[in-house]
Amino acid sequence: MLREIVVRGARTNNLQAIDATIPHGRLTVVTGVSGSGKSSLAFDTLYAEGQRLYVESMSAYARQFLERMPRPPVDSIRGVLPSIALEQRNPVTNPRSTVGTATEINDFLRLLFANIGRTMCPECGVEAEKHSPQTAVRFIESLPEGTRFLVLAPIAVESERRLGFLLEHLASAGFRRILVEGEVAEMGERKPRFSDFRGGRCLDVVVDRLAKSAERMSRAADSAEMAFRIGSRGAVVLTLDADGRPAERHHFFAGLVCRSCGREFREPQPEMFSFNSGIGACPTCEGFGKEGTLDLGKIIPDPSKTLAGYAVALWATPVLKMMTEWMLECAAEDGIPTDVPYRDLTAEQKRWVLEGKPNGGDEDFCGIQGFFRWLEGKRYKIQNRILLARYRRYMPCKTCGGARLKPDAQWVKVGGRSFPELLALPVPELHRFLDALELTPADAEAARGLLHEVRGRLQYLEDVGLSYLTLSRETRTLSGGEAQRIGLASALGSALTNTLYVLDEPTVGLHAADTQRLIAILRALTAKGNTVVCVEHEPEVILGADRVLDLGPGAGEHGGRLVFDGTPRELLDRGGGRTAEYLRQRRATEWPHRGRKPARFITLRGAEQHNLKKLDVKIPLGVLACVTGVSGAGKSTLVNATLYAHWRAAKGETGIEPGRCRSLRGLEQLNDMVLVDQRPIGRSARSSAVTYTKAYDDIRRAFAATRRARTLGITAAHFSFNVPGGRCESCEGMGTQTVDMHFLADVTVTCDVCGGRRFQKRVLEVTDRGRTMLDVLDMTIAEAMEFYADTPRLVAKLRPLAEVGLGYLRLGQSTATLSGGELQRLKLAAYIGRKWAAGSGQSEAANPPSAIRHPQPRAPHILFILNEPTVGLHMADVQVMMSVLQRLVDGGDSVLIVEHNLDVIAQADWVIDLGPGGGDAGGELVAEGPPEAIAVCERSVTGRFLRTRLREQGRQ
Incomplete structure (x- = not known):
């Protein structure tokens, strides 16, 4: 087996047929200026080939799609391992996914609670008990020698018919005696009545009568076993006094029962503590922890308005104005003032607006709540679902208090705390709590392995700088960097070896104080025999790697070359790229x-x-x-x-x-206040940097103005891949198609009709200065600025993108492929461009030396x-x-x-x-x-x- 991954002639995206080697079991950092080809090598080449080979090893069903899966454009790759990518984005949208479920800590805690949890009665505050035949035998052994006692089997009686069947069945099984009002009676002599068993009382069947002695303990054990087998609530040992009358009754319950009040509980099992299971999930919120309620602040945003003045903003739209008209008609009939501010209405009048006329019929006003009930019944229409979502807010579930679980799961405690209470603790506090647990020898033995797994994963979360999180935190609320480090902690908690991990800037969101701990985490992965390839710019991580691949020297077509391949020490001593230059000079800069x-x-x-x-x-x-x-x-x-x-x-x-x-x-x-964040731009994969900044409109107009386009009757609309006309209808202008793999993730393949060219053949016959639309969309922003240098209006829209460091992006590159940082800079560029255009007071044809030069008078x-x-x-x-x-x-x-x-x-x-x-x-x-x-x-x-x-x- 090779000791390294050997890449020969990689040409993915802008890579210039580079050769590289990545040693197995080591930490390799891929660095270089933005757009130099780092992700192309790490993700689009190494990870893609690892995934392709992995799928190739699977069933024939998966292999039938293989020839349609693109192989990275590379001469050869040898020594590739099964690969896992931890990217700098959060793909999770499911509200059921939490930090605890993503790291599998919840699974181990569920087993812990099922094995050593103590069920506490919510009424009495005492621990519920569960007994076995052995418990009853141990009690009998503790009785003084010669003590007389009865072994009874209490059986529940639900009906008169059931009682008759039960007595007949017991007689046929050989049981002759029952206990009635403290006395043993023959079933044939005294037939009990159903009225004797009201209030939950049981029929006590006498299984055996014994006197305590060593010789009879074997018989006592058999009798206790029999009592537990036929009794519906365990077994009873009834001691007798010298005269043979009942002395003390000792009940040994088969299930969990509170000894104080007799309340029965479910036995803890792992599914009880899963909010993703019907067994454990709260029935009201179905395990989400929240329930939707009407948000009156959205429905009536301005209480100073009157009902006639559309205080109910929901019904002010043209489509729903009829609801306001109906409300006003009914208000006149019911004596509700419509010219008084809503806030000044009485509580009764506000209740009328909200709930409608009390005991009203179909023709009476149904109120805001009645309107939303009607919408609920029409949820199959998408506009109704949107309306419901817009005017709702989610509050903690009243049944479970936001804990997501049924009440009986919350009554189970470990160390005095319930399962939801542990999930709500910050990671370090939970770690300390588990370390301080005082367990019995039996519980300690049962929990040893589980606690080891939980503590290890908690430590990994702390090591990757996520100690401030709780296990109940929803994964979808995490940033891309946090989600990536969650994946890193999960990887450490797994037992995977000989795996290729490809990471995208794991230091994102990390304070300088946590960087060394992150490097230790990456080292721990390699210590397990895994290979880690990390795209990174952080100097401490670069210098802490085993090997450094520096790509460059520039971005886009000026990059894609391997500037340096060696150790960090060699990079500092003889590296010639911008990375080495910065690392050598940063102390003097x-x-x-x-x-x-x-x-x-x-x-x-x-x-x-x-x-x-x-x-x-x-x-x-x-x-x-x-x-x-x-x-x-x-x-x-x-x-x-x-x-x-x-x-x-x-x-x-x-x-x-x-x-x-x-x-x-x-x-x-x-x-104004503008938040330029890293959230995705819309949901369309067709969105690109050039469409987002509206520069594509100018490009389409330029193509439509050519002689060839006018001859063919092609307009600017034909160059849009968002509407029918000139786009390929097979892939709807995407250039790719998605194949449903059912049991695997969907596979994206090149469209077999247009070959990935996105447009119809006649549209691609149109050229502008020798370039087709496909050629232009394949240009980088920097290249496009040179190509359209004679079109100032278009250059003015592209310039902000170059100024924020995105000059290497392709015009047609989907925003769905951009990292969080790139998305943020794209948004910033768009704001800058709009701000200049709004504040300049000049024609958009002007070509300022900088798109962020502020003209006079200054913009707001x-x-x-x-x-x-x-x-x-x-x-x-x-x-x-x-x-x-x-x-x-x-x-x-x-x-x-x-x-x-x-x-x-x-x-x-x-x-x-x-x-x-x-x-x-x-x-x-x-x-x-x-x-x-x-x-x-x-x-x-x-x-x-x-x-x-x-x-x-x-x-x-």
């Missing part, structure tokens, strides 16, 4: 620092959403500010869930629930909010991105960045550092001020690392 002083602030007081601890903070305006802190310190909660959410609510957006705070002042200083003041804008950027490209943001501030706007990159933080004018830790240990303002002030704060984790960086730049 002084990044530009403007040092602007803020004169205006947005003041936020008493913020206490999530883990924020009544935070008082000032957000500076007119400067470039950074919000920093370790993972889970509360940065996104402060910026997104509080500041930005309050802005949206202030603008009148409905459905917004801003983070709790005492006051927020200063928003009136802004004309905007606060741009960005979350890690340097994600996916090479170290050498970070400064290009920062110059874009700095020029935004120079033009009179404000920029607020949530960032971990120390080079970015060092260039900020103002830093807000949260912490000091993550989760419950965070949420406080540790320090604020210029970078130098943060660096000298001993309490700041960020400050400790920033101090070193500023010292390297000569600023400390």
Whole structure:
């Protein structure tokens, strides 16, 4: 078997027939400037070939699709292992998926609760007990020698008919005696009545009469076994006094029963603790933990309006105005005022609006709730489903309290805590709880393996910088970086060996304090015999690798070459690319620092959403500010869930629930607040950078204006792959088709009608200066700017993309293939382009030297909010991105960045550092001020690392 993966002649995307070797069982970092071909080599070549070979080893059903699956364009690849990709995006949309289910910790905790959990009676607070025949025998052995006793089998009696059948059956089985009113009676002599067994009383069948002695213990054991077998509620040992009368009754229950009140419980089993199983899921919310209720804040957003003035905004649309008219007619009949503000109506009148006329008929007003009940019955129409979703909000389920499980699962405790309570604990706190468990020897033996697995996975979550999460956190709410590190922790928890792991920037979202722990995690994977290939820009990870592949030297057609292949030491000594240059010179590089002083602030007081601890903070305006802190310190909660959410609510957006705070002042200083996040742009795979910035409209018009297009009667619409006309109808302009593999993930294959060319043949006959539309869509943005240099209007739309470092993207590349960082920069470029166009007052044909040059008069003041804008950027490209943001501030706007990159933080004018830790240990303002002030704060984790960086730049 080869000891390395050998790649020869890789030509995927912009790769220039490169040769590379990746050693097995080692950590290899693929680095290079943005667009140099890193993902093409790591994901589109290595991972794709590993997946192809894996599927090839499967059944004939899977293999029948193989010849339609594209093989990476490469001369040869040898030594490829089964591959797993951990990408920088979160593919999970299922609300049932949580951190606990994704890491399989829930599975082990379910087994733990089923094996050693104690069911506690919710009424009495005492532990429910379960007995066996051996329990009864041990009790008999403890009786004094010679003690007389009866072994009874209590049998439930449900009906008169059942009683008769039961007595007949017992007699045929050889049982002759029953216990009636404390006395043993022959069944033939005294026939019991059904009325004797009301109130849950049982028929006590005498199985045996014995006196305690060593010789009769074997018989006593057989009798106890028989009693448990025929009794519906276990067995009873009834001791007798000297006169043969009943003395003490000792009940040994077959199921779990509270000894105090007699309440029966289900025996714990793993499925009881799964909210994805019908056995364990709460029947009200079906295991989601939330239930939908009408959101009156959305339905009646302005209570100062009258009913006649469309206080019920839902019924103000042209389609539903008839509901308002019907309501007004009925209101006149029922004496409900329609010219009084809704907030001034009495409680009874508001109830009429909400619930309709009490005991009303079909012709009477049904109320808002009645209208939504009618919509529920018409859910098969998509517009009704959309309407239902728009005016609903989800609250914790009233039955389970958001725990997702049935009540009896929540009554089972381990160490005094229920299953949902453990899932709600932050990872370190749960780890400490399990370490401190005091178990009996038997329970400790049963739980040893389970606790080992759970503790190991919890430690992996801490090691990858996710200690602030809880196991109940929904996976769909995680960022792409967090989701990737969840996958990394799961991989470590698995027993996989000889596997190729391909990772996409695992340091995204990680504080500098967690980087070394991440490197240790990657080393742990290789220690198991796995091969790790990591696309990364972080210097510490590059220097901590076993091997470095540096691609470049530039982006797009100027990249795709292997600039360096060797160890990190060799990279520093003799590497010739931009990566080596940066690593050698970064200690001597002084990044530009403007040092602007803020004169205006947005003041936020008493913020206490999530883990924020009544935070008082000032957000500076007119400067470039950074919000920093370790993972889970509360940065996104402060910026997104509080500041930005309050802005949206202030603008009148409905459905917004801003983070709790005492006051927020200063928003009136802004004309707009723009959140440039990393969320996907729509859902269409047809969306691309050129369509998103509206540049494609100009390209289509240019093609439609050619002589050949006019001759063929082809218009700009024919060059659209979104509508019929010129596109290939077999693939609907996608160029690919999706094959349903049923038991496997869907496979995307090239369209066999157009061959991936997306358009009909006659459309591709049209050329513009010798290039077809397909050729143009295959150009990079940088190439297109040169090709259309004589079309200033088009270049003006493309220029912002190049300025934010996306010049290497292909015009036709789907936004669905972009990373979170690329999506964020694409959105920023679109905002910049629109801002210039809106503020210039010039013709769009103008071709400014920079698309972010602010013309006079200046455009309105905007606060741009960005979350890690340097994600996916090479170290050498970070400064290009920062110059874009700095020029935004120079033009009179404000920029607020949530960032971990120390080079970015060092260039900020103002830093807000949260912490000091993550989760419950965070949420406080540790320090604020210029970078130098943060660096000298001993309490700041960020400050400790920033101090070193500023010292390297000569600023400390």
